[in-house]
Amino acid sequence: MAPLAQTAVLAEIPPHAAYLFFSLKNPQQLIACLQKLGEFCIEHNALLGIGPALIQNPALKSALQHRNFKNQDIHYQNTDLLIWLRANDPGEIYWQSATITELLADTFTLQHNQPAFCYQDGRDLSGYEDGTENPVDADAQAAAIIAQGPLAGSSFFIVQRWLHQLAAFKKQPQSVQDNIIGRRLSDNEELDDAPESAHVKRTAQESFTPEIFMLRRSMPWATDNNAGLMFTAFVTDVSKFERMLARMTGEEDGIQDALFSFSSIQSTGYFWCPARHNNKLDFSPCGIIQ
Numbered sequence: 001m002a003p004l005a006q007t008a009v010l011a012e013i014p015p016h017a018a019y020l021f022f023s024l025k026n027p028q029q030l031i032a033c034l035q036k037l038g039e040f041c042i043e044h045n046a047l048l049g050i051g052p053a054l055i056q057n058p059a060l061k062s063a064l065q066h067r068n069f070k071n072q073d074i075h076y077q078n079t080d081l082l083i084w085l086r087a088n089d090p091g092e093i094y095w096q097s098a099t100i101t102e103l104l105a106d107t108f109t110l111q112h113n114q115p116a117f118c119y120q121d122g123r124d125l126s127g128y129e130d131g132t133e134n135p136v137d138a139d140a141q142a143a144a145i146i147a148q149g150p151l152a153g154s155s156f157f158i159v160q161r162w163l164h165q166l167a168a169f170k171k172q173p174q175s176v177q178d179n180i181i182g183r184r185l186s187d188n189e190e191l192d193d194a195p196e197s198a199h200v201k202r203t204a205q206e207s208f209t210p211e212i213f214m215l216r217r218s219m220p221w222a223t224d225n226n227a228g229l230m231f232t233a234f235v236t237d238v239s240k241f242e243r244m245l246a247r248m249t250g251e252e253d254g255i256q257d258a259l260f261s262f263s264s265i266q267s268t269g270y271f272w273c274p275a276r277h278n279n280k281l282d283f284s285p286c287g288i289i290q
């Protein structure tokens, strides 16, 4: 049977989620531990991603390397393992987090548990619809899942935490807010006369040569005092994300994405998400000795 992607790759955004970031504590039994975790993830439609430090295969490891950006620190964090939990209610997320943390206790330490949620059918907390120009069906598959070769069925997953200054953003006239995004809040129409700094002008997927398509699955997060977006995207090559981010940061033409006027990057991580083969996650491309 041909390898398939993990179900979370093409699934819609769930009502509730959590991103669990783990670091390796004890490499003994690593593969056995990952296999058990893989079974849990398949059963619960959670996503499992592996960070560069756990990967021995030099080609795959280097495919996860990050570059530096001239105008922005992306606060890259070398995380060993990521689990994206997805459920209908926060109680389910709690129980899944507790079960996983116990399952991994001998091998991994939980570094951070970041809850997230779906706001108004998929809006960012600024109020703007997020995901409108996402590719769909076969195009989504092509953007998110490697089609051929030894990595067929796997994906790269970008996880970037953004912190918003929402009070200041919302105090601005509606037309200024719309020009920051490049779409009208009231009807989500793209603004033809938006400034070059508008987010959708910076990121227009077809404006790159070659074109850059990615499958975004971002979710808002909020605590007592802070709020923002867990920007996440599946790509077949990390450099696609980096080329787009380079333009957002003004490396191409000195124009920075207007998003930076109210939001900032707090952390970035890159992960490789193994394919499913015979209903098991296939860790063999990692090159970890069993």
Ligand code: HEM
Pocket (backbone or CB within 6 Å): 124, 126, 128, 129, 130, 131, 132, 133, 134, 160, 162, 181, 183, 199, 200, 203, 204, 205, 206, 214, 216, 229, 231, 241, 244, 245, 248, 259, 263
């Ligand atoms: C604070 C963080 C961000 C927010 C609030 C945000 C929000 C949005 C919104 C509201 C849209 C318009 C609707 C849509 O097509 O989805 C959009 C489009 C888009 N964003 Fe973001 N975004 C963020 C970060 C990023 C980053 C880091 C990237 C990639 C480097 C990115 C890539 C894209 C792409 C590819 C589009 C579609 C552009 C097109 O082809 O029209 N976004 N984003």
